[in-house]
Amino acid sequence: MAACTFPDFLQRHRCILGEGAVIERLRRQPATILDPYLVNSAFVYDPARCAAMAAIYRQYLEISRAHDLPLLMSTPTWRANAENIAAAGCGGREVNADNVRLLQSLRAETGAHAARVMIGGMIGCRGDAYRPEEALPTKEARVFHAWQADRLAATVVDFLLGITLPALSEATGLAAAMAATGRPYVVSFVVRPAGTLLDGTPLKEAIAAIDSTVTPKPAAYLINCTHPDFARTALAHPENSSPSARDRIIGVLGNTAALSPEALDGQEKLIEADPEHFAAAMLELRRDFGLKVLGGCCGTDDRHIRCLAGRLSDANGP
Secondary structure, eight states: OOSSOHHHHHHHOSOEEEOOOSHHHHHTSTTOOOBTTTBTGGGGGSHHHHHHHHHHHHHHHHHHHHTTOOEEEEOSOTTOSHHHHHHTTOTTSOHHHHHHHHHHHHHHTTGGGGGGEEEEEEEOOSSOTTOGGGOOOHHHHHHHHHHHHHHHHTTTOSEEEEEEEOOHHHHHHHHHHHHTTTSOEEEEEOBOTTSBBTTSOBHHHHHHHHHHHSSSOOSEEEEEEEOHHHHHHHHHOTTTOOHHHHHHEEEEEEOSSOOOHHHHTTOSSOOOOOHHHHHHHHHHHHHHHOOOEEEEOTTOOHHHHHHHHHHHHHTTOO
8 A cells, every 4th residue: 555545645646647548548449458357457467468568557647646646547447347257257357456456556666756646446336327318227236336345445556446337327326335445435426517416416415415424434536537628517517516515525537528427438540639728728626616636537648637737737636
């Protein structure tokens, strides 16, 4: 683990860099075909594909080190639940733990800077993250996600991260599974400009529901897989957001394409924004909403994160 606890890390730093896209960048490399079940989780067992994935993580680590910014990383375990591990024929392997070990080794390569890097154990929803109708009911989600949450919690990850969540029901069950491990955890939603989750739940209601029903409650919330302009409109929405909800949301991992999740899903052609434009939009989110975690999701690469890190350094963020 890092030198301090995750809650202390959040308290200590006013500005934290998030990594950029990993899965999407791998998808666009012809030699790194993603697994239909585990996506990139099994890459850790293939030397060539593991090297391609590690190279992307090293870029983000080097950017944070060069700009002396704390960094949040997440393990390549988005789909590494028991069901998908079995379907991919990896039932005899410690897929979650092996991916944690990979990131731990990459973090260690940065020397003293490793103390400024936090590793989150990533957990995604069971179904399609862009189809809220596929979301699990709360009780079923808690049972389903407990297997992966327990395995990640047994490793050296600094926190657990439930990410790209489209619906309140599964987000609540996943939060309960993560909470039961005793490890700090973060919940990250995909949101619409109207200030709702993809299932239509107002952002303020989703956060209030999880905070009031899950013990311990999340250390914080994020928004991911959402364009910065969409996140801005969602956070400012007069009916579906609220000051209390905004206080619990500490960051955005933004897309570069100003498209809805449905329009973005399955795009054959990469849709990206100029790195300077992306960085400027993210800095405006920080200025206007006091966000401290800023990073990338779909469409971002090392150029976007490097530009963002430069802007954050210039603003004397850390």
